[in-house]
Amino acid sequence: MVWANLNPASSSRGTITGMGEFEELVLAAAPSIEALIPAEPAAELGRYQPRQWSGPQYGTPAQRALDDFPGLTAERLLGALELGVAKLTLTAPENVVSDLRPIPDGSTFSLLSYGGQSALKEPVTMVAAVHPGAIELITEQVRATAALLDLSDAAGDEDAVVAKHGAAHLALAVAVSAAVLRRLGSPTSVNPSAVIGIAIGVTALLLPGIPKPPAYAQALLQKRRDEYKGLSWSPSVPVSDHQFLFVEEPSLSQADFTATGLVAAVDTGFAVRTGLAEGAIGVMSEVVLDPPSDPETRHWDEVAEISFTAVNGDARLGHGTMPPWPGEFRVRVSARGRDGDDDEAYELLIWPAPYAEPLVHKKTDKVGHRLRGEPEPERTIAPEAGLRWLADLLGEAATVTIITGLDVDDVVDDFEEDSIVIEIDGGVVVVEDNNYVGSNQETLERLSRNGKAASFFWNVNALTTLSFARAGEVIAAEEPWEEAEFGDDPEVVAALDGLDFGDWRHTNAKGITAVTRFTGSELPRDDLTDAIEELLST
Numbered sequence: 001m002v003w004a005n006l007n008p009a010s011s012s013r014g015t016i017t018g019m020g021e022f023e024e025l026v027l028a029a030a031p032s033i034e035a036l037i038p039a040e041p042a043a044e045l046g047r048y049q050p051r052q053w054s055g056p057q058y059g060t061p062a063q064r065a066l067d068d069f070p071g072l073t074a075e076r077l078l079g080a081l082e083l084g085v086a087k088l089t090l091t092a093p094e095n096v097v098s099d100l101r102p103i104p105d106g107s108t109f110s111l112l113s114y115g116g117q118s119a120l121k122e123p124v125t126m127v128a129a130v131h132p133g134a135i136e137l138i139t140e141q142v143r144a145t146a147a148l149l150d151l152s153d154a155a156g157d158e159d160a161v162v163a164k165h166g167a168a169h170l171a172l173a174v175a176v177s178a179a180v181l182r183r184l185g186s187p188t189s190v191n192p193s194a195v196i197g198i199a200i201g202v203t204a205l206l207l208p209g210i211p212k213p214p215a216y217a218q219a220l221l222q223k224r225r226d227e228y229k230g231l232s233w234s235p236s237v238p239v240s241d242h243q244f245l246f247v248e249e250p251s252l253s254q255a256d257f258t259a260t261g262l263v264a265a266v267d268t269g270f271a272v273r274t275g276l277a278e279g280a281i282g283v284m285s286e287v288v289l290d291p292p293s294d295p296e297t298r299h300w301d302e303v304a305e306i307s308f309t310a311v312n313g314d315a316r317l318g319h320g321t322m323p324p325w326p327g328e329f330r331v332r333v334s335a336r337g338r339d340g341d342d343d344e345a346y347e348l349l350i351w352p353a354p355y356a357e358p359l360v361h362k363k364t365d366k367v368g369h370r371l372r373g374e375p376e377p378e379r380t381i382a383p384e385a386g387l388r389w390l391a392d393l394l395g396e397a398a399t400v401t402i403i404t405g406l407d408v409d410d411v412v413d414d415f416e417e418d419s420i421v422i423e424i425d426g427g428v429v430v431v432e433d434n435n436y437v438g439s440n441q442e443t444l445e446r447l448s449r450n451g452k453a454a455s456f457f458w459n460v461n462a463l464t465t466l467s468f469a470r471a472g473e474v475i476a477a478e479e480p481w482e483e484a485e486f487g488d489d490p491e492v493v494a495a496l497d498g499l500d501f502g503d504w505r506h507t508n509a510k511g512i513t514a515v516t517r518f519t520g521s522e523l524p525r526d527d528l529t530d531a532i533e534e535l536l537s538t
Contacts (some may be wrong), residue, residue, distance in 0.1 A: 003035060004334070005175075018037050019117070023144075023148060024088065024090055025092070025175075026090070026145060026172060026176050027172070029090055029175045029179075030168070030174075030530065031171070032155075032411060033088075033174050033175055034168055034170075034171035034178040036080055036081055037080055037167040037170060038053055038076065038077075039077075039160075039163040040168040041076045041077050041166075042164075042170065044070070045169075045170060046163055046164070046165040046169075046207070046212070046224050047162050050065065050068055051109055054251075059128055060128060060201075062139050062201035062205050063124060063133050063201055064201075065201045065204040065205035066121060066124060066417050067339075068204070069201070069204040071118065074120055075118075075119070075149075077170070078119065078120055078193065081174060082192050083193040085174060085178060085196055086192045089182070090456065092179040092180045092182070092183040092308055094182065096182060097134075097137065097183050097184060098135075101185075101228035101242040108257070118194070120193055120197035120377075121197060122199055123188070123191045123193040123198065123389040124194055126194065127187045130146070130207075131184050134180060134189070135201075135202075138181075138198055138199075139202050139205065139206070141176055142177075143168075146169060146206065146210060149168055149169070149172060151164060151165065151213040152213065152214055154215050155215055156214035157222065157223065158213075158216070161212070161215050161221075161520065162216065163218065164379060165182065165212050165216070166207065169207050170200065170203045171201075173193060173199035173203045174199040176199075176202075177195045177198045177199040178195045179193055181194060181198075184336075193277075193489055206287065221324060221325075221438055223528075224324040224382075228287050228289075230289055231284040231321070232284075232285065232320075233286075233319060233320035234284050235283055235319060235320060236280045236281065236318065238280055239274050239277070241277070242273060242274050243255060243271045244272050244274060245266070245269060246270055246272075246317045246348070246382060247267070247268045248268035248312055248313075248351065249268055251266065251267040251268065253266040253267040257270035257371045258371060258373060259358040260358050261273070261302065261304065261360070261363060261369065261371040261374075262302050262307070262333050262360075262372075263304055263306050263333040265309070268312075268319065268471075269308060269310070269315045269520050270308045270331055272333055272346060273338075273371060274335075274346075275339060276294075276344055277503040281344060282346075283317065283348060284346070284347040285320055285350075286347075286348065286349050287322065288349065289349055289351065292349055292351060294361075294417055295349075297333060297361055297362040297364075298502065299334075299367070299505055300335060300336050301335060301337070301339075301362070301364045301365040302333075302335045302336075302338070302360075302362055302363055302364065302368045303334045304333055304335070304358065304360040304361065305331060305332035305358070305359050306331060306359075306432070307329070307353065308328075308329055309326075309328055310323075310325070310326050310328075310329055310404060313327070314379050320351065325346075329351065330353035331348060331350045332349040332350075332361075333347070333348055334347065334349075335365075336365075338365050338366075338367040338368070339365050339367060339379065341375040362370075364377060365377075367377065375538065383498045383499055383513055384499060384506050384509040384512075384513040385512075387509045388509040389450070389525065389529075390512055390525075391508035391509040391512060393528075393529065394431070394532065395536075396458075396460045396509075397433070397434045397458065398434065398457075399430075399431075399432040399439075399455055399456070399457040400429070400432075400511075400513050400515060401429070401444075401455035402424075402428070402429050402453070402455075403429075403430070403448070403452070403453045404429060404450075404451035404452045404521070405448075405449075405450030405470060406451070407427075408428055411430065414437050414443055414446065415437050418535065419431065419435065420432075420532065422528065422531065424521055424522070424523070427521060429523060429524075429531070431528065431532060436456065436459075436465075437453050439465045439477075441469075441474045441477060443468070444474055444477075445469055445473060445474055448469035448470055448471060448472055448473070449472045451470075453469045453470075454466075454468045454469065454495075454514070454518045455467045456511030456514065457506070458507070463479070464480060464507065464508075465477060466478060466480045466514055466515075468486075468489075468492050468518050470491070476492050480501040480511060481501050482502030492516075492518065494517065495515075495517040496514055499514060
């Protein structure tokens with residue numbers, strides 16, 4: 001390895017106008033020191049952000065910064081610089097160190113108690129004790145001289161620019177540290193490890209507050225773009241005046257929803273029209289890089305898509321963001337519950353695409369029709385709507401069983417003690433919280449001996465079973481979904497009529513509805529609500 005030009009005496013650089021002798025000295029030496037610093041640890045130093053210091057305020061700020069800086073990276077920098085620093089002859093002018101206090105008597109011997117420190121930290125601790133004020137002086141000299149560094153020519157990708165940032169400032173700190181400590185002249189001060197350790201600590205202390213080179217912002221943006229693979233997230237977003245916004249910055253642009261009744265482009269993003277007037281709402285959001293397939297509309301009331309323009313590419317919704325680049329994008333918005341007859345929810349799907357006209361894939365709610373200027377549709381009430389209260393009350397795992405032809409005394413022994421057993425007209429309803437006795441086929445056969453028995457079971461893993469029994473025989477027992485085969489028994493067919501198990505919304509209410517239809521029963525809402533709330537509270 002060539003060590004030439006490590007010392008300003010061998011540099012051909014001319015006088016720097018408007019600069020003191022010391023600043024000129026260290027800036028002339030810094031490029032040759034910088035050439036010794038590997039790119040990877042230089043980049044780590046260039047990106048370094050210190051943690052909030054919560055420990056004791058010992059030593060100097062630069063010593064604490066050295067302690068906080070990653071040890072393995074510091075050791076790599078020591079290995080790269082140690083031989084070169086040992087050859088440096090940089091010496092600060094006498095006036096630079098003239099205000100330092102004299103070496104205190106006995107300081108060298110008092111340091112014998114500092115055992116177990118690293119190869120960098122122990123020499124730095126020695127300098128702090130033998131030369132009080134030296135590390136602070138080096139820190140302030142680096143701070144002042146760093147303002148003279150010109151990194152406007154830094155170029156390349158983010159790694160290259162941030163490595164240049166770290167290496168240039170560390171090289172400057174090494175030059176200042178070496179020059180000051182050489183002028184002090186003690187064996188402690190000329191230790192290369194002390195020079196490098198102080199330089200790393202000072203750089204780690206100061207660099208987070210020094211702006212990165214002009215090229216860094218664009219390089220970082222390009223890195224984000226290169227690494228972006230799409231994103232999915234589910235934020236809770238604020239709703240104001242019946243809409244939420246996905247924009248880069250607020251504006252006075254008013255959304256015009258007449259084209260889709262759901263979504264409209266605004267300055268730097270788009271707005272979505274909600275049924276909710278004010279508050280917050282959950283939004284499933286996804287950004288993909290390729291055009292999606294045709295939408296799945298079955299689970300939604302309205303589905304529409306529009307084009308919009310990203311000006312910078314930093315629009316944010318909750319903790320998720322748009323792709324980090326400007327350009328034309330397409331958003332598909334799916335909505336349900338805007339009329340207030342269902343749980344209101346939204347889904348956003350965003351992808352890069354050239355401008356295209358707005359497109360409405362599905363339009364069934366009243367809000368959308370009003371906004372588009374269309375006659376409001378007649379909304380049919382779903383068969384399961386009347387039993388959503390029970391499914392919601394029971395939560396994520398339960399079994400509801402209805403038995404006809406028996407009374408409470410006839411069935412109570414078949415279930416766990418914590419089951420709710422209530423007499424109804426013509427039979428009994430049993431509700432199990434997180435149990436599943438009522439879904440057992442042998443139990444259903446026994447319970448249906450004098451009539452009918454039917455049950456619906458569901459659990460936290462979304463497993464379900466819908467069972468029908470009559471006259472001591474199970475007629476059908478399946479997990480209800482679109483293609484499930486329940487057979488052609490007329491009473492089972494009638495129980496399932498109009499219940500769309502292909503639409504996963506309110507599946508549990510649909511299952512309970514089928515049970516009540518098959519048994520011809522009505523459930524006592526007040527009695528069941530009181531009993532379930534009491535059970536769940538214990």
